[in-house]
Amino acid sequence: MTTSFPIHICSLEVARESDLSIYDGVITIENTIVENPFRVQLECPRQLILRFDDISLPVDDFEEPREIHIYKSLQFADENKNGSLLIHCHAGISRSSAIALAIISNKLGKGNEKEAVRILQKINPYCRPNKLLVQMTDKILERKEELLRAVQDEVDLTY
Numbered sequence: 267m268t269t270s271f272p273i274h275i276c277s278l279e280v281a282r283e284s285d286l287s288i289y290d291g292v293i294t295i296e297n298t299i300v301e302n303p304f305r306v307q308l309e310c311p312r313q314l315i316l317r318f319d320d321i322s323l324p325v326d327d328f329e330e331p332r333e334i335h336i337y338k339s340l341q342f343a344d345e346n347k348n349g350s351l352l353i354h355c356h357a358g359i360s361r362s363s364a365i366a367l368a369i370i371s372n373k374l375g376k377g378n379e380k381e382a383v384r385i386l387q388k389i390n391p392y393c394r395p396n397k398l399l400v401q402m403t404d405k406i407l408e409r410k411e412e413l414l415r416a417v418q419d420e421v422d423l424t425y
Contacts (some may be wrong), residue, residue: 273350273353273370274350274351274353275354275358276352276353277355278296278356278357280354281304281354282304287310288350289351290310290351291311291312291314291342291351292312292313292314292351292352293316293342293354294313295316295318295354295356296317297317297318297356298318298328298329300317312346314339316335316338318330318331320355320356320357320360320361321398322396322398331364335365335399336368337406339365339368340369340372343369351369358390359392359393359394360395363386363393363394363396364396364399364400365399366386367383370386379409380419383413383416383419383421387421393421395417397414401414
């Protein structure tokens, strides 16, 4: 049951160089300290800005991901219907992959966690979803840690 998802995941550098007019929405995930924030200058595509650091445990003054970040992303994707999304973070590997996984898993529904991870890997072969975001998505989507297990089974990670 491989479903196509109009999602592109990339780094901040690639997002800055992209033709944003081909996307219906942009999810920007930026570090809490950013000197030159990336902002869409046009009315379209719409942009959701999330600000948190790429950590899974508390570290000094860094900002941990929170459930509200996932809720906002899911709502943004739902409002975007089946339109195309560009999702980026600083490197395009961890936070953006985890947010994309939440969106994909939400659209596929319960019982399709492994398929959601496989779709994510096709979109971003270098994905390493942020563990805390995956755990929170499991809770929000009531997946009983099936999403985290699917990531651990399907992605070459050491969690």
